[in-house]
Amino acid sequence: MAVNGSLVGRRAFITGGASGIGRACAVRLAEAGADVVVVDRDADAALAAAAEVGGTAVAADLSDLDAVDRLDLAVDILVNNAGLQHVAPLHEFPADRFSYILRLMLEAPFRLVRGALPHMYERGWGRVVNISSIHGLRASAYKSAYVTAKHGLEGLSKVIALEGAEHGVTSNCVNPAYVRTPLVEGQIADQAKAHGLSEDQVVEQVMLAPAAIKRLIEPDEVAETVAWLCSPSAASVTGTSLVMDGGWSAH
Numbered sequence: 001m002a003v004n005g006s007l008v009g010r011r012a013f014i015t016g017g018a019s020g021i022g023r024a025c026a027v028r029l030a031e032a033g034a035d036v037v038v039v040d041r042d043a044d045a046a047l048a049a050a051a052e053v054g055g056t057a058v059a060a061d062l063s064d065l066d067a068v069d070r071l072d073l074a075v076d077i078l079v080n081n082a083g084l085q086h087v088a089p090l091h092e093f094p095a096d097r098f099s100y101i102l103r104l105m106l107e108a109p110f111r112l113v114r115g116a117l118p119h120m121y122e123r124g125w126g127r128v129v130n131i132s133s134i135h136g137l138r139a140s141a142y143k144s145a146y147v148t149a150k151h152g153l154e155g156l157s158k159v160i161a162l163e164g165a166e167h168g169v170t171s172n173c174v175n176p177a178y179v180r181t182p183l184v185e186g187q188i189a190d191q192a193k194a195h196g197l198s199e200d201q202v203v204e205q206v207m208l209a210p211a212a213i214k215r216l217i218e219p220d221e222v223a224e225t226v227a228w229l230c231s232p233s234a235a236s237v238t239g240t241s242l243v244m245d246g247g248w249s250a251h
């Protein structure tokens with residue numbers, strides 16, 4: 001557990017920090033004392049989230065890699081979280097959507113890490129936390145871009161761990177199964193329509209089918225893991241993936 005106050009003096013940059021898991025991370029890291037920067041393409045929601053935690057809002061579309069390179073990356077903690085889903089069979093998957101998802105969920109994290117590491121190296125301390133997914137380790141049909149991006153993020157995270165170690169920088173992935181956020185609420189509604197099921201049936205029969213623990217994960221649970229990875233007791237944890245999947249991958 002991240003002791004409150006243990007992150008005083010640390011600046012935390014959270015992509016997609018205006019909603020869902022990112023927002024929960026903003027709250028939790030601020031509680032631990034970090035100075036939080038909420039980065040999101042939704043400018044109003046970013047302002048609201050930043051105001052809630054006494055932090056700073058930055059409006060940016062992270063799929064625009066030139067815009068990513070212009071961001072102020074003098075930060076000690078980088079949470080690569082912004083992401084979205086697109087569901088379609090491979091033979092119909094729109095090519096521009098595939099590129100967009102890889103840009104946002106893999107190339108932007110690379111650019112952000114590249115920009116942030118010099119500051120972290122200079123201070124001899126840094127924490128990179130990549131919000132991957134159970135889909136960083138397992139595939140599901142119809143999610144080609146998402147699964148590809150998350151598997152790539154797993155590789156990037158391990159390379160950061162190897163290069164960063166001598167500079168006091170750790171890098172890890174957090175791998176949740178379904179978390180109760182607007183992203184998932186949208187999928188529940190879409191799948192209910194597609195399968196002719198009620199929303200409760202989609203959650204129970206589709207989303208939670210592979211999991212042993214039959215409930216959605218709460219954003220706070222993911223944020224607690226992120227905070228722990230930034231805490232002194234996780235200083236030796238690097239290059240790994242912390243799975244929070246209710247037993248999905250135990251099969």
Ligand SMILES: NC(=O)c1ccc[n+]([C@@H]2O[C@H](COP(=O)([O-])OP(=O)(O)OC[C@H]3O[C@@H](n4cnc5c(N)ncnc54)[C@H](O)[C@@H]3O)[C@@H](O)[C@H]2O)c1
Nearest residue numbers: 016019020021040041061062063081083133178179181183
């Ligand atoms: N919800 C889940 O079940 C779940 C499970 C595993 C992993 N994840 C991962 O967690 C992360 C956050 O997901 P969430 O469920 O909290 O989603 P969410 O939709 O609640 O929040 C995502 C945030 O990212 C922002 N964003 C999207 N595109 C952006 C862009 N181009 N530039 C800047 N910001 C952008 C959105 O505005 C939003 O505020 C994603 O990487 C997702 O893949 C989610």
